[in-house]
Amino acid sequence: MTNTxxxxxxxxxxxxxxxxxxxxxxxxxxxxxxxxxxxVVDGVFGNFTKEAVMAFQKQYSLTIDGIVxxxxxxxxxxxxSEIDTNYRPVLRFSSKGKDVEYLQRRLNGIGFGxxVVDGxxxxxxxxxxxxxxxxxxxxxDGIVxxxxxxxxxxxDV
Numbered sequence: 001m002t003n004t005x006x007x008x009x010x011x012x013x014x015x016x017x018x019x020x021x022x023x024x025x026x027x028x029x030x031x032x033x034x035x036x037x038x039x040v041v042d043g044v045f046g047n048f049t050k051e052a053v054m055a056f057q058k059q060y061s062l063t064i065d066g067i068v069x070x071x072x073x074x075x076x077x078x079x080x081s082e083i084d085t086n087y088r089p090v091l092r093f094s095s096k097g098k099d100v101e102y103l104q105r106r107l108n109g110i111g112f113g114x115x116v117v118d119g120x121x122x123x124x125x126x127x128x129x130x131x132x133x134x135x136x137x138x139x140x141d142g143i144v145x146x147x148x149x150x151x152x153x154x155x156d157v
Contacts, residue, residue, distance in 0.1 A: 011077075015067040018045040026068060029076045030056055037098045040105050041153055091144040095121040103144060103152070107132060110155050 011022055024043040030052040031037045039048055050066040057064045060075050068076065089099055101119040108115055112135075113128035126142040133140045136151050144152075 011068075011070075011073045013067060013069045014045055016045055016047070016050050019043050023049070025080065026053070026076055029080050031102075033079060034059055037102050040102070040109055042109065088144075088146075088149040090146075091121055093121055093123075093126050093142065100125070103129075106152050110152075 014020075014023055014026065020043055023045045024041050026045075027035075027039045027041045027043075027049060030049065031039050031041065034055040035048075035052040039052055053068055053072070054064050054066045056062075056076075057066075057072060062072050062075065089095075091100055091103060097119055100121045101117050103121070104113070104115040104117045104119075104125055107113045107125070107128045108117070110132075112132045113124065115124055115128055129144055129148065130140050130142045132138075132152070133142075133148060138147055138151060
């Protein structure tokens with residue numbers, strides 16, 4: 001008998017329809033690896049999360065089934081320990097890019113706007129950020145720094 005050691009995780013299997021903190025943790029790693037920060041970290045395993053999981057599984061030579069079991073979790077958790085999962089850049093009026101798109105989707109999803117998701121931090125995005133900051137008792141400056149990001153990431157949709 002040959003002994004082989006395989007790293008696995010003790011997390012529960014998650015798949016389409018799953019919800020919770022494990023799904024949020026997964027979405028953060030998917031954003032940092034294969035999803036280019038395009039997933040909303042909302043703890044809901046929907047179709048976009050499933051597609052990102054399949055891309056992740058392909059990239060890391062895992063079984064491509066869109067289900068996150070012990071082998072996929074082992075890779076996810078290893079990557080999570082190597083990346084700064086809380087990093088988001090400071091965004092303000094005139095910022096552009098994927099992080100702004102994510103911000104716009106997030107603000108729309110939690111009811112602080114009906115923003116066009118175009119990746120351009122303009123007047124409407126700034127106003128939505130200010131409304132969000134005021135509602136949650138943050139400094140109302142329209143700048144999305146670490147405190148605003150932290151609050152945005154903790155709200156369940």
